[in-house]
Amino acid sequence: MEIRKNAAAGTLESSDVFICVEPYGQLSVQIQSVVQEQYMEAVSNTVFQVLEEFEVKSGKIQVNDRGALDCVIRARMETAIRRGGSR
Amino acid sequence: MMRRTMLFLPGNTPNMLINGDVLGADSIIFDLEDAVAPDEKDAARILVRNTLKYQKSSACETIIRINPLDFGEWKADLEEVIPYKPDLIMPAKTSSAQDIQIIADYMAQIEEQAKIQVGSTGILPLVETVLGVEKAFEIASAHKRVAGLFLGGEDLTADLHCKRTREGQEIFYARSRIVCAARACGLEAYDTPFTDVEDMQGLVKDSQFARSLGFSGKAVISPRHVETVNALFSPAPEEIEYAHEVVEAIQEGKRQGKGAVSLRGKMIDAPIVKRAEQILDMERQMFGGDFH
Numbered sequence: 001m002e003i004r005k006n007a008a009a010g011t012l013e014s015s016d017v018f019i020c021v022e023p024y025g026q027l028s029v030q031i032q033s034v035v036q037e038q039y040m041e042a043v044s045n046t047v048f049q050v051l052e053e054f055e056v057k058s059g060k061i062q063v064n065d066r067g068a069l070d071c072v073i074r075a076r077m078e079t080a081i082r083r084g085g086s087r
Numbered sequence: 088m089m090r091r092t093m094l095f096l097p098g099n100t101p102n103m104l105i106n107g108d109v110l111g112a113d114s115i116i117f118d119l120e121d122a123v124a125p126d127e128k129d130a131a132r133i134l135v136r137n138t139l140k141y142q143k144s145s146a147c148e149t150i151i152r153i154n155p156l157d158f159g160e161w162k163a164d165l166e167e168v169i170p171y172k173p174d175l176i177m178p179a180k181t182s183s184a185q186d187i188q189i190i191a192d193y194m195a196q197i198e199e200q201a202k203i204q205v206g207s208t209g210i211l212p213l214v215e216t217v218l219g220v221e222k223a224f225e226i227a228s229a230h231k232r233v234a235g236l237f238l239g240g241e242d243l244t245a246d247l248h249c250k251r252t253r254e255g256q257e258i259f260y261a262r263s264r265i266v267c268a269a270r271a272c273g274l275e276a277y278d279t280p281f282t283d284v285e286d287m288q289g290l291v292k293d294s295q296f297a298r299s300l301g302f303s304g305k306a307v308i309s310p311r312h313v314e315t316v317n318a319l320f321s322p323a324p325e326e327i328e329y330a331h332e333v334v335e336a337i338q339e340g341k342r343q344g345k346g347a348v349s350l351r352g353k354m355i356d357a358p359i360v361k362r363a364e365q366i367l368d369m370e371r372q373m374f375g376g377d378f379h
Contacts (some may be wrong), residue, residue: 009130010130013100013101013102014102015101015102015105016100016101016102029194036331061093068101069101069105069141069142070141071105071137071138071141071142072101072105072134072137072139074137075101075130075133075134075136075137075138076130076134078137079130079132079133079134080128082133
């Protein structure tokens with residue numbers, strides 16, 4: 001899936017994650033998390049797994065995690081990708 | 088299945104979806120309808136699907152309220168959640184047997200495609216239109232997936248062109264009709280939520296009245312209401328004790344070859360025995376065994 005327009009999903013509420021995607025020449029992923037000291041690796045792994053599942057090869061991806069569980073990060077990533085991307 | 092409380096949780100709020108099963112309700116309802124803004128329907132569906140897939144509760148039953156048939160989101164709602172086998176689908180604004188048939192057929196189609204057993208998920212119709220109330224029996228008997236009837240008072244009063252009040256006189260007929268229709272089909276009936284979160288006295292009165300009409304449980308929109316409603320739809324200790332006495336008296340009467348049995352100076356007839364058996368069944372569901 002290719003990111004063709006700016007899109008966002010999620011919120012900055014506790015246990016949620018706010019994702020922004022926008023078209024970009026290469027893949028750039030920025031992650032901020034309120035639990036980054038403990039779970040940065042896990043959050044990052046989930047973000048990259050979803051990008052791989054949806055075959056996103058380029059785009060600027062910004063992730064602002066407010067302590068979301070894995071299933072929430074997956075859901076918000078998928079929503080943002082579907083909203084901003086097309087096959 | 089005991090459903091004293093069914094707690095509504097907004098489908099696009101992770102904090103509530105994830106923690107909903109520890110709040111003491113017998114069932115949780117992930118809401119894809121009124122609690123979700125129109126431009127967030129896609130996000131809510133994906134979030135609810137992922138919650139079912141990765142975090143499905145084993146502590147309580149999971150129900151998904153889907154959008155009504157006349158609001159073009161219901162198919163997408165079902166497509167996302169049915170493969171992950173929620174316990175029940177609650178279709179909003181169910182108004183006829185045909186509505187149930189359309190939804191059940193589409194559920195079966197998705198189940199076949201997902202290679203899961205057809206019929207894995209039941210249907211709990213939300214009756215909240217005047218037409219739905221009038222066709223309650225038809226809805227309850229429309230399909231073997233139907234697990235009960237649930238009355239929605241807020242939309243109903245709008246359809247009735249009247250005001251929803253604390254006392255609830257305006258929905259008395261609908262409440263009675265829903266209970267009769269469900270019971271006539273051997274199903275359970277569930278009452279509309281009491282929507283004033285702060286008014287605990289009103290909640291108690293409303294719940295007691297609903298139980299007195301024959302409802303088995305009640306939806307709640309706040310975790311603060313769960314404990315009170317659970318207690319009000321549970322048999323009291325003296326009811327449980329009396330139910331055990333009834334069953335023991337009947338058994339003793341049979342052993343002694345008596346045709347008629349009395350307890351505490353009163354004859355025990357068939358309805359009393361049936362009620363005692365219902366209470367003991369609830370006791371088993373509440374405590375997982377016979378604690379007498």
